[in-house]
Amino acid sequence: MTHMPAPLDFALTFIWEDLPPxxxxxxxxxxxxxxxxxxxxxxxxxxxxxGDHAHAEFGGNLPMLLDxxxxxxxxxxxxxxxxxDALDGHDGYNPAKGHIGCPTFAGLWxxxxxxxxxxxxxxxxxxxxxxxxxxxxxxxxxxxxxxxxSGSWGAVTVAAAGARIAGLSHTQARHALGIAEYHGxxxxxxxxxxxxxxxxxxxxxxAMCGVSAIDLAARGFTGAPAITVEDTPAxxxxxxxxxxxxxxxxxxxxxxRWAQPPVESLLTLRRQHDLxxxxxARIEVETFHxxxxxxxxxxxxxxxxxxxxxxxxxxxxxxGGITPADISDDALTDPEILRLSDSMIMREADKxxxxxxxxxxxxxxLVLKDGTKLQSDWHEPRWDATSPPSEAELRTKFRSLAVPxxxxxxxxxxxxxxxxxETTSLAPLSQLLSQPISPETTSGNSA
Numbered sequence: 001m002t003h004m005p006a007p008l009d010f011a012l013t014f015i016w017e018d019l020p021p022x023x024x025x026x027x028x029x030x031x032x033x034x035x036x037x038x039x040x041x042x043x044x045x046x047x048x049x050x051g052d053h054a055h056a057e058f059g060g061n062l063p064m065l066l067d068x069x070x071x072x073x074x075x076x077x078x079x080x081x082x083x084x085d086a087l088d089g090h091d092g093y094n095p096a097k098g099h100i101g102c103p104t105f106a107g108l109w110x111x112x113x114x115x116x117x118x119x120x121x122x123x124x125x126x127x128x129x130x131x132x133x134x135x136x137x138x139x140x141x142x143x144x145x146x147x148x149x150s151g152s153w154g155a156v157t158v159a160a161a162g163a164r165i166a167g168l169s170h171t172q173a174r175h176a177l178g179i180a181e182y183h184g185x186x187x188x189x190x191x192x193x194x195x196x197x198x199x200x201x202x203x204x205x206x207a208m209c210g211v212s213a214i215d216l217a218a219r220g221f222t223g224a225p226a227i228t229v230e231d232t233p234a235x236x237x238x239x240x241x242x243x244x245x246x247x248x249x250x251x252x253x254x255x256x257r258w259a260q261p262p263v264e265s266l267l268t269l270r271r272q273h274d275l276x277x278x279x280x281a282r283i284e285v286e287t288f289h290x291x292x293x294x295x296x297x298x299x300x301x302x303x304x305x306x307x308x309x310x311x312x313x314x315x316x317x318x319x320g321g322i323t324p325a326d327i328s329d330d331a332l333t334d335p336e337i338l339r340l341s342d343s344m345i346m347r348e349a350d351k352x353x354x355x356x357x358x359x360x361x362x363x364x365x366l367v368l369k370d371g372t373k374l375q376s377d378w379h380e381p382r383w384d385a386t387s388p389p390s391e392a393e394l395r396t397k398f399r400s401l402a403v404p405x406x407x408x409x410x411x412x413x414x415x416x417x418x419x420x421x422e423t424t425s426l427a428p429l430s431q432l433l434s435q436p437i438s439p440e441t442t443s444g445n446s447a
Contacts, residue, residue, distance in 0.1 A: 103154030151202025158210025178223025
């Protein structure tokens with residue numbers, strides 16, 4: 001393999017100063033959002049299981065995320081990616097039908113520690129990951145008939161963004177991309193939608209695979225050229241001129257993005273008519289096919305609650321919103337939420353199917369107990385790329401997740417460390433994120 005593809009050259013040579021100022025600000029906010037979701041995810045049973053596994057099976061001396069223990073780079077990446085994925089509230093990219101930030105940050109975090117990268121190095125690599133990941137995900141969707149999880153193309157993204165931190169040569173990096181693509185977890189996303197479990201979006205496994213690919217390539221292991229990078233030139237034509245980091249969506253609620261258009265349309269009706277849940281006989285939703293596949297009405301775990309459309313809608317009708325506490329523990333057996341979840345009727349709509357995946361549409365009808373029917377307009381999720389959250393809203397979201405778990409002082413320190421990362425070492429943030437979640441805040445969360 002002698003020819004060096006242009007996307008790889010971009011990944012290895014891009015510098016922070018070439019990123020427009022608004023994109024630099026967005027990278028920091030994306031990182032803050034990912035850390036906040038990681039703090040929320042670290043309180044789940046899924047995270048505790050994968051942390052124990054990574055520490056026991058992947059020996060090493062690198063700090064694990066939100067844990068006092070250590071593991072190898074691959075082990076840290078696995079646990080970090082699955083911890084973020086444990087709470088389905090992280091950013092995403094509509095054309096990918098998935099999430100770039102989760103596997104990318106999870107893979108870069110241990111590599112930055114192992115290779116003593118500074119804060120700007122981490123931010124630059126993360127920025128590269130968002131640009132690379134947007135395009136490699138679109139390339140994979142164009143070359144593979146099945147809908148695969150984010151971990152599949154996320155592995156290639158980690159290999160590309162992480163190769164610069166690891167100091168790989170162009171030849172080594174090209175092999176790393178080929179290894180990551182070949183071994184990446186081609187896990188079927190709709191299988192996890194139909195049967196929600198702790199498998200989630202494959203991001204942790206993809207991060208682990210990307211880090212492993214870098215390590216293998218550095219040792220001289222070879223890989224075939226990455227098809228998604230080298231055989232899809234049209235996808236890469238605007239690399240460096242169109243900034244995909246500005247096209248990410250954020251999540252106001254910690255549930256699958258596909259459930260959020262119905263939630264928004266329902267909440268709009270709830271506010272407009274000053275309704276309470278006891279006035280509602282049933283909920284009817286028109287939306288796209290994939291959303292109707294989120295069919296768990298009575299979840300027995302937080303994973304099932306996150307991969308449902310009816311249950312989050314019922315929560316929103318009863319409580320006026322959705323928080324992490326609403327998808328775990330006692331909330332799973334709330335009789336009023338279960339009543340409304342059981343009542344929901346979902347129908348596919350041609351309008352919504354035609355718009356997917358670039359737009360996610362839903363329309364809700366509330367049938368009241370007195371026979372009145374109230375129908376919403378068509379709605380999209382909040383905080384989409386076309387109507388993004390403000391910086392203040394994202395910071396409020398971070399604090400809503402972090403303060404109850406780690407306290408106000410540590411949450412503020414994390415926020416400040418990320419804000420200053422461009423001009424500091426990684427050490428201040430690393431010290432803050434290498435501590436566990438406070439035990440007293442997690443003992444009641446058995447999700």
